[in-house]
Amino acid sequence: MSARISSDRPAARHGWPQALVTVLGGLVAMGAVAALGLWAAGATDLPGGSFPAVVAATVVTAVGGTVELSGDAGALAGTEGGLTVIPLSVTLAGALVVGTGFLRPLRRRAVAGAPELAGWAARIAVLWLLALLGLALAARHTFEISLGDGPLGDLGELFGLTPVVGFAADVPLTVLIGLVWLAGVLVVALLASPGAALPAGLLRFGPAVRPAAHTMVRLLLAAVVICLVVALFVAATRGHAVETFAVILLGLPNVAWLALTVGLGATWDGRVEGPFGLPMPHVLDEVLRTPDVSALNLGTLVEHDGGRWWWLLVADAVLLLAAAFLTASASPAGVPAWRHAVRMAVALALTVLMICLMARISARIGLSVLGIGDLGDGFSGQVLLKPRLWTALGLALLWGLVAGFAGAWLARAVRRRGRGAER
Template sequence: MSPLFPSDQAVVARHGWVQAVTAVLSALAAMVLVAALGLWGAGAADLPDGAFPRVVMATVVTAVGGTVKLSGSAGGLADSKAGLTVIPLSVTLTGALVLGAGFLRPLRHRAVAGGRELAGWAARIAVLWLVALVVLALTARQKFKLSLGDDTLGDLGDLFGVSPEVGFTTDVPPTLFFGLLWLAGVLVLALLVSRRAPLPGRLLPFQESVRPAAHAMVILLLAYVVLGTLVALVVAATRGHVPETFAVILLGMPNLVWLTLTLGLGATWNGKVQGPFGLPMPHVLDEVLRSKDTQALNLHTLAAHDGRVWWLLVLDAVLLLAVAFLMAARSPARVPAWRHAVHLAVALALTVLMICLLCRISARFGLSVLGIGDLGGGLGGQLFLKPELWTAVGLGALWGLVTGFLGALPARPVRRKGEIKQGTG
């Protein structure tokens, strides 16, 4: 064939370095934009010493699994301790969607792709992603000076020459490792979820069982994010606090709504809130957890403050039945209902496991002078929230079995795409 007329295969298989650069830069730009707008709504634009861009970079680092360490210094007579573990999942989700779309775009209109071809395309993106992670890690570092607050603490600071500082730096090796692990997860999930993405020939027999279930879980998670965003917008329009609400939407909406998904399944999270820390919304979570002792967070403890939380159980049931029907409708008609139930049980159990690992929260800060801790003045506090992991995973599997079976029953008469009815010519 003449070079002037390349084959169709060459046209649709165009996924070189230019496409890889476009995919990586598009994902990074989207994540930086979402993080910047969310932090601006939270008031971080007023941070001293021009620290806002570095805080944005640190937020993106944590969003892809990177490690940001907090450090404290308050002179020779004082000590400050700080720690923060939280993933801004709104930023994470944005990057995953954009990067996944960029990865799949050059592969469209294909039925099969070789394993070596897919590995080469993924490797190009990984190399550029690694470079981006290094730049982010070296940029995300800053120090802040803290005010001691009230007059008594201010006098102590003047007397002992205490000038507390808190800073953050990025731990580069873990950031590169977990950042690449996050990338691998995004690319694999993109291949699993997309109905049109090509797979190596050896994996084609597994797509009928894996892809519909994976797609159903992504739809479920996105549905919760959309519903949570709509509720937040209504709250902002009726009760005010618009910048703070947009900060929650752009930084941590999945953290909140995916937590409520597990609560609706019957899962229990244990946590405590002390000091200036707090949960952004809804307020009932803060009411339950604000205590000196660890508190259980589940439907029963929440219902003691607001009986409307029982609707979370109904919402879970409705959405799970809907995605179970969708999963069955996207599967071949020959698949029995019990097998759909098993597929959804495994998929939902893995989804709940992911939520439990990603939505954990831990934050603490304290300042002591001459060994005297908990100086008050709003300078000390603790917040943590962690799940009862295997109970939550087991409940997810049980819900998946029931809703997977029930949702598959009405999908039997649905005609699948490309299916030809018997007896028709």
């Protein structure tokens, strides 16, 4: 009865003005977070008035777009570079705003027609496409770099070499991946919102999918909030406040979600070389700054910095137990424990897969003049971080099964105690 009454209410307005507000809101949120983070990182000092282009490039990479590095140092010199990194603080800000705007007209109703949902999503997608085109075209700049006062500088002055480094967004690929990103945000928002309307044919899947999806989103946000508290404490007690705020505004989820997977037992392979570093605690940089690719996991962290990193394991166990309990509590009472466990395992595995795909880093830049200076300090470097994917997914499935069973048992015990108190 309640579902039928809710579906009879007049549909909320979701025309072009509402779609424009949703898209502009997402862009403003992403642009503001990116600009503040880049300002804290010192990007305003880049030459040639490149700051607006760097902000646009950061937003492009935040939605999965591609920014290509290029260089020209003349016939006697060479440059190389590549960059694959997603500033997930910017990504999260845009996803929250766009997802909220998409859900706003769909709340307080149980049913929405498929044509209504498709039309509403299409309006947002058309405007988002235009925004992506503008961002991709704006995300390009070139500027000169100094060779310094050493041997490279002397050679550059002798041969009249002036290295030029630039970047530009790959427009077709950025538009394509940006639209896929938008589709993912809208689907996750619809699945994770318990109160958003669904087409009538999908209502029967809601109780099976929505509690786990909603809980996984809360788990990811909880990890970010915990990491934020730790980062603010470090900034207040150990200095380097500006650098810490740069990490918060550009890569806080990168750190938080990496820590979440490491606490589950996952291993990431990585290397840090040259003047570059990772936006992470110093110990992680130490673990990875080796001549060869190194493993980053609980064991290597404990080996380098004592036993306090075991708290990641404890924190993950508490968070997953709470997530499983909330999932079971939001599900129908008659669902068996094994089904809760399977749903939790699948949801956690998909969440870890998303983290592994989005938190990886690959960055390299090199400069040489007559073969001198290649990978030299101050001019070149490399940062690499990638997960051992199948191990991470297997551990997520195992953790999900165990937490799912425990959460179902706790939810059942709470329900029984509630019934006893009512009697």
